[in-house]
Amino acid sequence: MDFTDKVCLITGASSGIGKAIAIELAERDVILILISRSKEKLEKIRKEIKNKNTSIYPCDVVDNEKISSIISSVTNKFGKIDILINCAGFGIYEPFIKQKDDDVRRLMEVNYFGIVNTCRQVVPIMIRQGYGHIVNVSSMVGRIGFAGYSGYCASKFAVSGFTESLNEELYDTGVKVHLICPSGTNTNFFDHPSFKNHYHRRFPKKLTDPKTVANAIIDAIEKNKFEVNIGFLESVFLKGKYVFPNLFRWIQRVIRRRRGYK
Numbered sequence: 572m573d574f575t576d577k578v579c580l581i582t583g584a585s586s587g588i589g590k591a592i593a594i595e596l597a598e599r600d601v602i603l604i605l606i607s608r609s610k611e612k613l614e615k616i617r618k619e620i621k622n623k624n625t626s627i628y629p630c631d632v633v634d635n636e637k638i639s640s641i642i643s644s645v646t647n648k649f650g651k652i653d654i655l656i657n658c659a660g661f662g663i664y665e666p667f668i669k670q671k672d673d674d675v676r677r678l679m680e681v682n683y684f685g686i687v688n689t690c691r692q693v694v695p696i697m698i699r700q701g702y703g704h705i706v707n708v709s710s711m712v713g714r715i716g717f718a719g720y721s722g723y724c725a726s727k728f729a730v731s732g733f734t735e736s737l738n739e740e741l742y743d744t745g746v747k748v749h750l751i752c753p754s755g756t757n758t759n760f761f762d763h764p765s766f767k768n769h770y771h772r773r774f775p776k777k778l779t780d781p782k783t784v785a786n787a788i789i790d791a792i793e794k795n796k797f798e799v800n801i802g803f804l805e806s807v808f809l810k811g812k813y814v815f816p817n818l819f820r821w822i823q824r825v826i827r828r829r830r831g832y833k
């Protein structure tokens with residue numbers, strides 16, 4: 572696929588996976604529309620990638636009105652949206668009994684409704700165009716339940732279910748839908764205080780490089796892959812969950828105890 576002059580909107584572009592995709596796509600001469608809350612971080616990335624076709628829009632994905640006005644100004648300017656990559660999100664690692672209700676709701680608002688908000692605006696545009704790619708970044712934790720992640724898991728399971736449904740609904744419209752499920756990736760994700768002493772904080776070298784996830788996303792777009800699971804062990808787990816569910820849960824518990832997960 573030739574990405575030149577494709578209009579690509581990325582949420583969560585100021586760091587980690589979203590930033591890595593922005594860098595990869597900038598090299599392919601894409602027209603980039605970058606969204607995240609921090610104007611300073613977005614400005615820094617715009618300078619870093621040196622792509623003259625990059626616009627930044629500081630915005631919280633929960634703010635539906637602002638998302639709507641950004642999409643309007645993008646379509647007014649370029650007349651189309653080719654690719655939407657929903658990457659904005661965050662995680663909290665805490666046993667259910669310690670989780671605050673407000674945190675659980677915020678996880679759902681940002682991780683799930685943030686995606687609903689952008690899709691609400693962009694899907695009708697892409698249906699009218701008869702083409703486009705919607706990429707939703709879920710997680711392996713959006714396919715497999717892990718201890719300590721109930722709020723985050725629920726938000727990512729919601730993303731996976733939403734995306735799977737959307738893929739079926741849009742199947743004959745020319746709009747392609749992609750569900751990306753990364754495993755632990757070396758980004759600022761684990762900076763959240765709840766991850767203090769987490770295995771991934773202690774062993775960051777075992778995490779996937781965000782560039783690998785970015786390339787997997789580009790590959791999914793180019794080859795029209797619906798679901799991409801990233802991480803060898805987790806991908807085996809995912810298959811095992813359906814084929815040998817009890818064995819899978821036993822292995823999961825052994826690993827959890829070894830790694831000291833909650």
Ligand SMILES: NC(=O)c1ccc[n+]([C@@H]2O[C@H](COP(=O)([O-])OP(=O)(O)OC[C@H]3O[C@@H](n4cnc5c(N)ncnc54)[C@H](OP(=O)(O)O)[C@@H]3O)[C@@H](O)[C@H]2O)c1
Nearest residue numbers: 583585586587588607608609631632660755756758759760
């Ligand atoms: N890292 C992992 O192990 C991992 C694994 C599986 C899935 N994921 C998913 O991958 C996605 C990207 O995470 P990451 O690992 O790249 O983490 P990250 O480095 O912390 O990046 C998160 C991005 O989301 C933006 N963001 C957070 N809340 C937002 C909001 N309310 N509105 C707009 N932007 C918001 C952040 O920018 P601002 O702070 O500027 O808003 C940042 O650009 C997330 O959906 C995450 O759940 C991560």
